[in-house]
Amino acid sequence: MIHNKETIPQRPAPKGTIGPIAWLRGNLFNGPINTVFTLLGLYVLYLLVVPTVQWAFIDANWVGDSREDCTRAGACWVFVNARFSQFMYGLYPSEEYWRANIVFAMFAGIIAWMVVPRLPFKRWMALFALLIFPVIAYVLLHGGYFDLPRVSTHRWGGLMLTLLLATVGMVGALPIGIVLALGRRSNMPIVKTFCVIFIEFWRGVPLITILFMASVMLPLFLPSELSVDRLVRALIGLTLFQSAYMAEVIRGGLQAIPKGQDEAAAALGMTYWKRMGLIVMPQALKMMIPGIVNTFISLFKDTTLVMIIGLFDLLGIVQAALSDSRWLGFSIEGYVFAAFVFWIFCFSMSRYSQYLERKLNTGHKH
Amino acid sequence: MSVRPNIRPAGHKPPFWRDRAKRALIFQLILVAVVAAFLIYIIGNTQANLNARGITTGFGFLGNTAGFGIGQTLIEYSSQSTYGRTFVIGLLNTLLVGGLGVLAASIIGFIVGIARLSPNWLIAKLANAYIETFRNIPLLLQIFFWYFAVLRTLPSARESMAFGEAIFLNVRGLYLPQPLFESGFGLIPATFVVAIIASIVLVIWNKRRHEATGKRLPVFWMSLVIIFGLPLLILVATGVPVTWEMPVLRGFNFGGGITIIPEFLALWLALSIYTASFIAEIVRSGIQAIPHGQTEAAQALSLPRKLVLRLVVIPQALRVIIPPLTSQYLNLIKNSSLATAIGYPDLVSVFAGTTLNQTGQAIEVIAMTMAVYLIISLLVSMFMNWFNARVALVER
Numbered sequence: 001m002i003h004n005k006e007t008i009p010q011r012p013a014p015k016g017t018i019g020p021i022a023w024l025r026g027n028l029f030n031g032p033i034n035t036v037f038t039l040l041g042l043y044v045l046y047l048l049v050v051p052t053v054q055w056a057f058i059d060a061n062w063v064g065d066s067r068e069d070c071t072r073a074g075a076c077w078v079f080v081n082a083r084f085s086q087f088m089y090g091l092y093p094s095e096e097y098w099r100a101n102i103v104f105a106m107f108a109g110i111i112a113w114m115v116v117p118r119l120p121f122k123r124w125m126a127l128f129a130l131l132i133f134p135v136i137a138y139v140l141l142h143g144g145y146f147d148l149p150r151v152s153t154h155r156w157g158g159l160m161l162t163l164l165l166a167t168v169g170m171v172g173a174l175p176i177g178i179v180l181a182l183g184r185r186s187n188m189p190i191v192k193t194f195c196v197i198f199i200e201f202w203r204g205v206p207l208i209t210i211l212f213m214a215s216v217m218l219p220l221f222l223p224s225e226l227s228v229d230r231l232v233r234a235l236i237g238l239t240l241f242q243s244a245y246m247a248e249v250i251r252g253g254l255q256a257i258p259k260g261q262d263e264a265a266a267a268l269g270m271t272y273w274k275r276m277g278l279i280v281m282p283q284a285l286k287m288m289i290p291g292i293v294n295t296f297i298s299l300f301k302d303t304t305l306v307m308i309i310g311l312f313d314l315l316g317i318v319q320a321a322l323s324d325s326r327w328l329g330f331s332i333e334g335y336v337f338a339a340f341v342f343w344i345f346c347f348s349m350s351r352y353s354q355y356l357e358r359k360l361n362t363g364h365k366h
Numbered sequence: 367m368s369v370r371p372n373i374r375p376a377g378h379k380p381p382f383w384r385d386r387a388k389r390a391l392i393f394q395l396i397l398v399a400v401v402a403a404f405l406i407y408i409i410g411n412t413q414a415n416l417n418a419r420g421i422t423t424g425f426g427f428l429g430n431t432a433g434f435g436i437g438q439t440l441i442e443y444s445s446q447s448t449y450g451r452t453f454v455i456g457l458l459n460t461l462l463v464g465g466l467g468v469l470a471a472s473i474i475g476f477i478v479g480i481a482r483l484s485p486n487w488l489i490a491k492l493a494n495a496y497i498e499t500f501r502n503i504p505l506l507l508q509i510f511f512w513y514f515a516v517l518r519t520l521p522s523a524r525e526s527m528a529f530g531e532a533i534f535l536n537v538r539g540l541y542l543p544q545p546l547f548e549s550g551f552g553l554i555p556a557t558f559v560v561a562i563i564a565s566i567v568l569v570i571w572n573k574r575r576h577e578a579t580g581k582r583l584p585v586f587w588m589s590l591v592i593i594f595g596l597p598l599l600i601l602v603a604t605g606v607p608v609t610w611e612m613p614v615l616r617g618f619n620f621g622g623g624i625t626i627i628p629e630f631l632a633l634w635l636a637l638s639i640y641t642a643s644f645i646a647e648i649v650r651s652g653i654q655a656i657p658h659g660q661t662e663a664a665q666a667l668s669l670p671r672k673l674v675l676r677l678v679v680i681p682q683a684l685r686v687i688i689p690p691l692t693s694q695y696l697n698l699i700k701n702s703s704l705a706t707a708i709g710y711p712d713l714v715s716v717f718a719g720t721t722l723n724q725t726g727q728a729i730e731v732i733a734m735t736m737a738v739y740l741i742i743s744l745l746v747s748m749f750m751n752w753f754n755a756r757v758a759l760v761e762r
Contacts (some may be wrong), residue, residue: 027485027486027487027488028486028487028488030485034485034486037484037486037488037489038486038488038489041486041488041489041492042488044492045488045492187390188390188393188394189394190394190397190398191393191394191397194397194401200743200744200747201740203743204736204739204740204742204743204744205700205736205739205740205743206700206701206703206714206739207700208703208704208706208714209703209714209718209732209735209736209739212714212718212722212732213732213736216722216728216732217728217729217732219415220411220412220415220416220728220729221408221411221412222411223411223414224411224414224415224418297502301502301503301504301505302504304504304505304506304507305506305704307506307707308706308707315504315506315507315510319510322514331514331515331519332511332515335507335510335511335514335515338507339503339507339508339511342502342503342504342507343499343502343503346501346502346503347498347502350502
């Protein structure tokens with residue numbers, strides 16, 4: 001019997017199925033229709049990319065401090081440069097920037113800590129972020145304590161205000177959303193009706209009417225001697241709006257937990273709040289994180305609407321800078337800069353949410 | 367099997383806070399009381415504030431003369447019209463930009479969504495770049511870009527960009543030729559309606575015949591020919607009773623033709639492009655949600671490729687696509703309220719803006735505005751529930 005003990009060496013793949021040329025042929029030029037599409041796509045790409053690069057980089061003006069320095073044909077980034085600190089801090093007094101910087105740095109640190117999977121003590125960090133950090137941030141930004149000069153809220157603005165609105169709106173909306181979602185799934189008819197009406201009302205109207213309501217009608221609702229800061233009014237509107245969307249995300253997560261989990265916990269004699277807090281919510285929250293991140297992205301984009309009621313968020317301050325008579329005619333640069341900042345934030349968040357979805361998708365496969 | 371003895375001695379009831387039903391009742395009564403107290407507090411404050419400011423409540427103001435002009439009116443309006451009329455004008459403008467936005471966003475969204483799944487690497491990447499760019503930039507920023515950075519920097523009327531001798535684009539808007547219908551044109555819409563009814567009848571007849579005999583006709587193409595061919599035939603037969611009124615430069619501005627104001631263009635473009643990026647993702651995930659086995663099974667039955675798509679893939683994909691799609695449509699209509707930032711005269715801009723500022727009737731105006739959006743949402747979610755019930759998978 002012939003017995004070959006040697007394994008046959010692997011043969012290379014047939015020529016024409018590997019290498020860049022084969023890739024091109026397989027993905028771009030397989031068939032006449034695809035070839036036409038590829039050429040068309042290349043042409044579109046050429047039309048878009050070449051003038052953009054020319055305008056934004058090659059012909060751009062980078063250094064200088066007034067519009068006289070914008071001598072070349074391309075973009076004038078001098079404008080963004082000159083206004084950069086305003087775009088970041090709004091009308092915050094420049095000698096107090098360090099306070100905003102500390103808050104920025106702490107915020108970034110907390111986010112990094114929560115996002116990097118290997119770092120320990122996530123629960124303590126979350127408690128710190130939710131309970132202690134807001135106090136520190138308020139004391140630092142607003143001042144009036146520890147010899148820090150007061151900076152009233154109408155001077156807050158720029159990216160700082162955008163981040164503040166989005167995070168406060170989000171953190172405030174989460175508990176309200178949880179209560180609403182539990183209420184909507186409750187067996188008690190009146191509780192359920194209240195929650196459904198509340199959720200559907202806020203979800204049914206545009207954010208801008210809510211902001212109008214917060215700025216025009218809220219002063220009517222409250223006793224006349226109680227005047228609410230404009231920023232706080234916007235925050236109340238944003239939080240209520242966001243809580244309705246959050247409630248729906250949480251309800252979706254709760255529905256994904258099999259009923260047996262709740263029943264098994266009940267069979268062990270746990271009360272409603274113990275069942276929710278120890279069994280259902282921890283499992284559901286894990287599934288909800290991508291949805292929560294997605295609603296946060298839309299809230300982050302929606303904060304731009306506060307400029308309509310007179311707050312200067314990043315877009316608001318860019319828009320205000322564009323009407324400065326010394327810098328007329330640089331609207332494209334201003335908008336491109338603002339769009340770039342928003343894009344970076346939203347894109348990285350959506351990537352993070354996709355990563356989480358993949359990571360969490362490993363467990364319960366049927 | 368023995369009957370379990372009752373643990374509690376007879377006649378001993380548990381305290382009421384251990385009785386679930388009673389506890390629920392008490393809890394709900396407390397909730398009602400708290401909400402009622404809150405409402406009474408707010409209403410009391412509001413009345414005191416309104417009295418202090420000397421504002422009388424009520425909807426009587428709707429009959430007063432508005433006294434301001436509106437840039438785009440679909441029905442007759444002058445500054446002598448009433449505030450009630452401004453509400454209608456605003457509502458129509460909202461519905462116009464919403465309807466056209468839904469149409470354009472669907473077309474762009476479906477094309478991009480399908481391109482995203484293209485086997486052509488470059489096309490798929492371009493579609494992906496489109497989606498990732500536009501959905502991660504705030505809508506308001508995009509509206510501002512189109513309005514202030516593009517349309518407001520166009521040349522003046524005298525140097526307007528001309529496309530042929532019929533279409534002109536300048537800083538004041540887009541000028542299109544307007545069709546003027548002569549007598550006898552009424553026949554054509556009438557034929558159109560008749561043709562639609564005829565094709566519906568044809569489709570029903572064909573379905574019955576198909577079920578009875580297994581034979582069927584190419585109904586889709588036939589009804590297409592009927593719906594568009596018949597009115598065209600009548601149009602030619604009656605000697606084309608349409609003339610076109612061209613926009614002409616008179617002095618500093620154009621006269622004649624249809625004017626599309628730049629505010630509308632900017633809002634429409636931004637809404638369509640932004641919403642299309644979400645629709646594209648919905649379409650992509652809807653198509654990808656169909657397991658590959660479905661297509662393979664259909665091919666194993668030797669269905670031709672066209673029928674695989676029409677009978678197997680698309681009906682199943684639509685079940686996944688339609689619910690999020692309608693909520694995107696709803697978002698688009700709600701987002702059209704951003705019109706107020708660039709001054710397009712939609713409901714929020716005209717009614718909750720100018721009318722509110724002139725009359726000071728904040729509560730009535732905001733309530734009416736919100737009611738409009740709530741009714742639209744309610745109608746759409748009723749449709750959604752109906753649709754979900756209709757297409758829901760019937761399982762054992």
